[in-house]
Amino acid sequence: MRFLVTGSNGLVGSRVCALLEKGGHEVVGLGRGPRRTEGAYRYVECDLTRDTDVAAALEAAAPEVIIHPASMTEVDACERDPEQAYAANVAAVAAVGRGARKLGAHLVHVSTDYVFDGDHGPYDEQALPNPRGVYALTKHMGEQAARTFVPGCAIARTAVVYGWPAAGRPNFGAWLVGAFEKGQQVRLFEDQFVSASFADSVAAMLVELGERKLGGIWNTCGADVVDRVSFGRSLCEVFGFDPGLITPTRLVDMKLASPRPLRSGLKVDKVRSQLRTQPLSLSESLARFHAAWMAQRGA
Ligand SMILES: NC(=O)C1=CN([C@@H]2O[C@H](COP(=O)(O)OP(=O)(O)OC[C@H]3O[C@@H](n4cnc5c(N)ncnc54)[C@H](OP(=O)(O)O)[C@@H]3O)[C@@H](O)[C@H]2O)C=CC1
């Protein structure tokens, strides 16, 4: 099948491209600026906030399926720059959706657990979003934009994605490993509960949604809901780092620009029962994360 993947320089997009290539699919990766990932798949430079460029790139690639992870993902930067956040997380989705509609392509749109307020998580696919903060609001609007142009699209919500090697912005897991390796103290939120997700596993679920052209909402994330301190301590155990480097703190004490959901987390019963790709437990995810880290160090 012919796939087009946006955000191919990013964490999720790079994994999706690699997996599709491995699966024998024809892949076009779309990214902003020069290519920053390996692989034999075709790379096309495209700023998704430029409607006419998006239309032209999609038409030229003529994909059967589009997987759309590209997004402005720095939560606090979105809060400070709503114009940019709207352009990347809403208008760009509309542009991709319009192109998909014109081509009759299936669309797998990638979204987030942050569409929920985090008052009563974990959430299943039926739960009603109540976004707080600019990143969350724009991601929620992005979901509506995708559904407006491609009613049969898949909305794949994921959460706290981490992986090695880190592509795109520094991810939570890679950031922790970097700090612990240097013996640096980190302050971790003890009161935010999340479905942390291993990037390769998320990519595998997105690929299955694309290959099977499934529509509707899907929680494509890790199987366990965990607070950030427990995640850090589990990571220390698997990697052999000192858990004493973790100072538990409350999210509110970090005085971040954007609000974040506290009791978040996504339920994975639907994915478990309907996808062949099964969500990974935290311990399996961390074991794979560690293996990838060791492999890159040549160990
Ligand atoms: N990472 C996480 O913890 C989570 C992510 N998600 C969602 O998953 C998806 C993938 O995230 P992830 O891979 O981790 O994020 P990354 O930040 O690693 O990748 C996002 C990519 O989108 C690209 N991009 C942003 N704006 C544009 C634009 N205007 N034109 C073209 N490309 C653009 C970025 O390009 P550039 O490199 O040039 O900036 C980057 O390569 C996103 O939709 C995100 O909302 C959901 C929950 C958690």
Ligand SMILES: Cc1cn([C@H]2C[C@H](O)[C@@H](COP(=O)(O)OP(=O)(O)O[C@H]3O[C@@H](C)C(=O)[C@@H](O)[C@H]3O)O2)c(=O)[nH]c1=O
């Ligand atoms: C989690 C955490 C982060 N930090 C720092 C690291 C980093 O500089 C900054 C933000 O961290 P994170 O990126 O992990 O947190 P955050 O930006 O909230 O992560 C979110 O990203 C978006 C894309 C999503 O969709 C969400 O699911 C979620 O993964 O705060 C701490 O100091 N302590 C902590 O406990």
